[in-house]
Amino acid sequence: MPVPSPIPQVRASDARRVRDLLRIAIAGRRGLRGLLPREDELMIGYGVPRSSVRAALALLSEEGLLRPGPAAHRIVAEPDYPGRTSVVADPGERPRPLERSGIAAPDVLADWLGIPTGSPCLRVECVARTAGGGVVLETHYVAAPAAADLLTVPDTGPFDRLLAEAQLRPDVIRARSGPVPADPDAATLLGVPAGTPLLGVERTLSGPDGRVLAAGVLRARPGALGHPARDQPESSARTASSESASAAVLSGR
Structure with a gap:
């Protein structure tokens, strides 16, 4: 179930979602020219109330990435992603589910998944134990038709295992990481x-075939064991030496 937010009348999952996707947009710049869209444009694009937009912008400002302006927030720094480490959930532990919901993909998420803006996609959020004994907050996005396949599998295990059970085995895993x-x-x-x-x-x-099966944002507690993306447990997984167009926003290029 959704977790209460310390900011009154704001759904925590909505604020986190907008914050995470805006963080990706800032990293890739996506023609932003130093300014984020105005609050009303973000409300429409992300399908959330103004309170959620403001909560997300406040979180990014606290990170030192934004500075409030008279009309819109100015980008004053970019996220630092020096590594390509991923996090592996403990396959023997059942995650704590937080939310499974459908959303219309805003432009940043649509670019990430390689789908048209506004396309329906599945959002899955959970807290899982990691293979290194830590804890990780996971938010995953899955577009059709992979989302329909995933929904046929009982929500009883780590996300990557659910993908495998739904016969959605990734061939390429790309990750970037840094302190947040x-x-x-x-x-x-x-x-x-x-x-x-x-x-x-x-x-x-x-x-x-190069199609993105899922995209995700993970936040791992100290003590979590990170692995290079090429060491993901899927036997077919490999780290690509070049970025595909659908992953351009992830690479920040």
């Missing part, structure tokens, strides 16, 4: 003080 501060909601979920440095991971899982 724990926002109040993530801190509560992961059992750390707000502001604690977390391992932030953004990744795409693609099939043999």
Whole structure:
């Protein structure tokens, strides 16, 4: 079930979703020219109320990425993603499910998944134990037809195992990672003080045909064991030496 937010009348999952996707947009710049869209444009694009947009912008401002302006927030820094580490959930532990919902993909997510803007996609959020004994907050996005296949599988295990059970085995796993501060909601979920440095991971899982099966944002508590993306447990997974067009926003290029 959704987790209460410390910001009144704001759904925590909505604020996190908008924050995460705006963070990706800032990293890729996507023609932003130093300014984010106005609040009303973000409300329409992300399908959330103004309170959720403002909560997301406040989180990014606290990270030092934005500065409030008279009409829109100015981008003053880009996220730092120095690594290509991913996080592996413990296959023997059942994650704590938080939410499974359908959303219309805003432009950033649509670019990430390689689908038209506004296309329906499945959003899956959970807290899982990691193979290294840590805890990770996972948010995954899956577009049709992979989402329909995933929904046929009981929600009883780690996300990557559910993909395999739905016969959605990724052939290419791309990840980038870097330190991110724990926002109040993530801190509560992961059992750390707000502001604690977390391992932030953004990744795409693609099939043999290059189509993106799923994209995800992970926030891992200290103690989580990170693995290079090429060491993912899927036997068919490999790290590509070049980025595909559908993953361009992930690479920041």
